[in-house]
Amino acid sequence: MERAMDQNDDLATVVVIDASQSRLATHCDADTALTLIALASEDPANWNEAMSAWPRYRTPAVCEFASSVPLEETDCEEAMEALQSAEAWLVIDFREKRILMGGNFMSVDRDDAFAMVVDETGKQHCPLSIHLPPWWELHKGVTAETVNQPRQSPINKPYVNRDILYGDAFLTDIAARVLETVDSDAWRNSNASEDRHARYPFTVAVHRDWLLTPRSDLGGRVPRQLLHGAIEWNDHVTWGQRRRFEDGGPMIAAPDNWAGFESAPMGSQEMCLYFDLCREVIDASWFFLTDQRNPSDEPTGNPAPDGSNSGTDIDQLTELLRGVKDLWLSNSFEGGSSPNFIIECDRRRVPRGAEVVIDGIDEVESEQHIADCDCPICEMMADGLFGVGFTSIDGHHLELDNEFAFSMIQTRDAWEQQQIEDAKFHAEMDRKWAEREASGETHDPFASAWSGVSNEGPIPGDSGGFLKMAFMVAEIVSELERCNASRDDITSLNECFANYRRSDADQRLQSASELKANLQSLADRYSDLVSKSADLQSRIDEALRRPASNETDLDHPF
Template identity: 50%
Template sequence: MSEENQPAAVAVLDADGCHFIRSVDPDTALTLFAVASEDPHSWDEMVDYWPRYRTPVVCEFLSGLPVEKVDQASMMQTIRQTDAWMVLDLIQKRLITGPGVSKTGRDEAFSMVDDDNDDDQSFPLSIHLPPWWELHEQVDAAVIDAIRETPIHKPHVDRDVLYGDPLLEDIASRALDTVRSEAWLTSNAVHNPRSRYPFTIAVHRDWLMTPREDLGGRMPRQLLHGAHSWIGLLVWAQQLRLHERGPIVAAPDHVFGYENAPMGDEEMVVYFDICRELVDAAWDWCTSERGIYAIQHDPECHLLLVQWLREVKQQWLDAPFEGGSPPSFIIECSRRRVPRGVGVPIAGMTRQEEKDSHVADCDCPICSMMADGVFGIGVVGLDGHHLETDNEFAFSMLETREEWEEEQRSYAEFDKEFERETTGHVEDNNDELDEFESVWSGNVTEQPIPGDPHGQLKMAFLLSEIISEMDSLQTAEGEIPILNERFRDYRSCDDDQLAAAAERLKQHLQYLANQHPELTGRSADFQSRIDEQLRQRGSDASP
């Protein structure tokens, strides 16, 4: 890390004093720099965060370093005698380096190479300083004694308000006001759930956009933003370690400020979904027999609805989400800054991402390949695209209205350009079928797909189209499972069994074509592609 690859002095300042390492090798210094990405509060927390950044080129435990407790005057005296130094000020949230330390930057990725390993294997190390941290690189030591230049604006998330009874009470009040309103009574919302959607948007939006006294005048929406992009980078850094066969290590949940720590992307997405779930549950209760009776006769109907929503919330948090892990686990992973690798253990956590029941039971050959691990370790995530479908700033993952409005303008321009390109005059040549027209509805390129040397992924895409057509034709029970089984045997068998497996797959395809003439063209083309693959693999195996 030092410009001449020499040892550096490192000081960590926290409320307990100065933790000083008089000389540390460049790899360890860079790893300490990276640990600051987690926004540690103390030296002990740096020790806890160390495993998330530790690679084989540095010591296993941070406690193994020769750390001294010294007064700041002694630390400054030593630092002034060298240019190679680094100070992590955990109190003022600053990272400061001396002139003899090469610049690193706020967001960087490095490959740590183990020189003692014969294969020169490298290990990823990512640095993503929090937005509220100041970075002063290659500066004079006088900066250490100065106060930081800007106030610390770290997001503070009150989850007791966001997830607790304040949320439930607000939704209950708004729902009850809505069902008593003229707009609701004159609509068909009582009998038609689809008619309730505009009311759902309004309740959800108003909850997020109304300043609250228990939040110090802030709106709930403001608590969702401020750091989710940074946390996304920390999650991505752990995913890089996973792809390089390193362990996923969860951020500890006992650190200072964990309960009120900023929200990440996936927690924000789940929060949107839980709000929608609760609003929909409120409509269900208000339109049920007991709800209608309570609204008309019970002065405590608000309390009854809150109790109902409390039960709905807990059940939803603990139930599988879209066939996978429950929302409570997704939230925990987001808060502990780890990706969700399917079936991959997470150091520091007892649970792991469950195999999606959709993938396990699906007829799609691509899903089957995913379940078999053909594409390597599967990492699942929520991208939050549905947060933008209502065209409401309140739900957007963008923090400011200015950013959101700019995005809306970009979408509008894209739509106009797309319309210009698609509404031009196109000569109608459909009177006669082009003899060279593809039998496939999608675009089929003859170029290989990267990472798919034998063309199996491309074949899976084509087979999924055949299966989709079989679904629409309502083919006999068992025909699709047999087809998937024959394809699985073909793509996973040993070379000496390849010809026989290919013949069984072709025979079933021909059987399907005979039974369902609509499949004839696709079946014939797929069989010819099998023959071409066999020829190609045979030529590759030739000396």
């Protein structure tokens, strides 16, 4: 981050334009001007909407309420005269969705970050993140006359019709495709009715065809197009709010009462969950048709024009899928919060921190840690050593089918290029491995005992070395599970390690001895753990020889 301007008293002329009127401030300080630019990150349609986003960007460097910003109503002629005579000026045009800067106004990029407060030691605080939506134009170093010129390109803001993506249009389409598939020769000639694994290619086909088939109710577009267009922007804004929270700011959700909120673009979290929802609905359809309905049952009612199952069957299946969809959206997702909550956070651009209260949303992210988890890293997280744990869905599973339809990459050209690069990478890895096999170098006697700890240096912020040891203990636990070790062995190891890292200076030597004895006992009984046990014991001895330090310094260890 960087400080906004060199001087706190730098002033600029600011003009705010929306559909109804213009507003003018002739002596706006730099911090306020920057904060006004940051408001555009939320894509407000007018000044009133922008003011409601002020709490998400306000810092101690600016006034508490947006209504206190010294903007006065003005006409176009007065605004132009003020801009032409100003040494530094800024125009925020909500009507045309653009920002213009001229004169000596500082350079601000589309994606930028500033520290709004710098303390007496020089440490930066109060981050202000700017991430303009892709459909906003940014003009720097222009003349005042540019304000009266039209945009350089049309406003191409993605429009998401969620009534189609989540409503009966979606469910009926899936029902029809599934019924048609079950009546097809390809299905009959497979073992899909009996084997769930054999159904998977049919699941992929139904899902792909739903996303890539043009629809008249979308003006000829395909549903996939509704998922893309603003993922990176949405995620950047959300990340900016996380940085603000981690600096001590409040967690505040974006307003949900703006015009266009229901059709606003998707972020990555909603896109990932939409993939999972589609799979849930399709899988439920197979289950209903193959496991619940007698395969010998004839379709009821009149046949559809294409000869597939009847309209009555489609209605019945669609009704079932409504319940499946609603239940899935409201239930826990992978042991955590519900998809409804995750989607709301994504649409309102706030990160999900465990048990973090979000201003504007009643629900909070569920606690991440499992009480009886065998992972020592999770136990450290449960102890609160890493601060608030944030959760997100990375979307890797959308790429596993190698299908463009599901990919988080927006265009087919970019996706195909990524496929080529991935193929080259894997081919190079295969070539190097083949060379090592041919030369007999597949086993390195000097290789590390650890598969997941490749760097011998300390982890940043892990002054006590406990985090790195936790990764090593986790590998040993994994090896014990592979060897079908008893629960007592795994529990005892985790307890000894927990006692060691929690012990104070007076207890440290005793707890270290107990941990080393436990490791040696495991090595005596499980030969595959000999090298890991010996290495970790030596690291414990090394840690005991180090001078005492602030072992609670685990700020952002990664």
